[in-house]
Amino acid sequence: MKLQPVIKLILTLVPALLLILLLEGTGLAQCAMCRASLAGSNNAFFIRNFNIGVLVLLTPPVAIFCSIFIILKRHSGESEQQAQDADK
Numbered sequence: 001m002k003l004q005p006v007i008k009l010i011l012t013l014v015p016a017l018l019l020i021l022l023l024e025g026t027g028l029a030q031c032a033m034c035r036a037s038l039a040g041s042n043n044a045f046f047i048r049n050f051n052i053g054v055l056v057l058l059t060p061p062v063a064i065f066c067s068i069f070i071i072l073k074r075h076s077g078e079s080e081q082q083a084q085d086a087d088k
Contacts, residue, residue: 034054038047 034050038050041047
């Protein structure tokens, strides 16, 4: 019976990943100042590496946020379960 949460997770993640892949071009955007300074550059290799660097620097904050969210979600579920057990 533990298969149902896995299927629910897959059905949530697959559309999210597809949406991310469709919007990939907007995900590689920089701030206005970075874009202005790179617009004058004709070095496509440098611009591509700069965009990858922006994404790499974005990874730790997103991972920290997601970890905190998951921990809070798990603990809130446990406290609700304990409250229901105490009511019985």
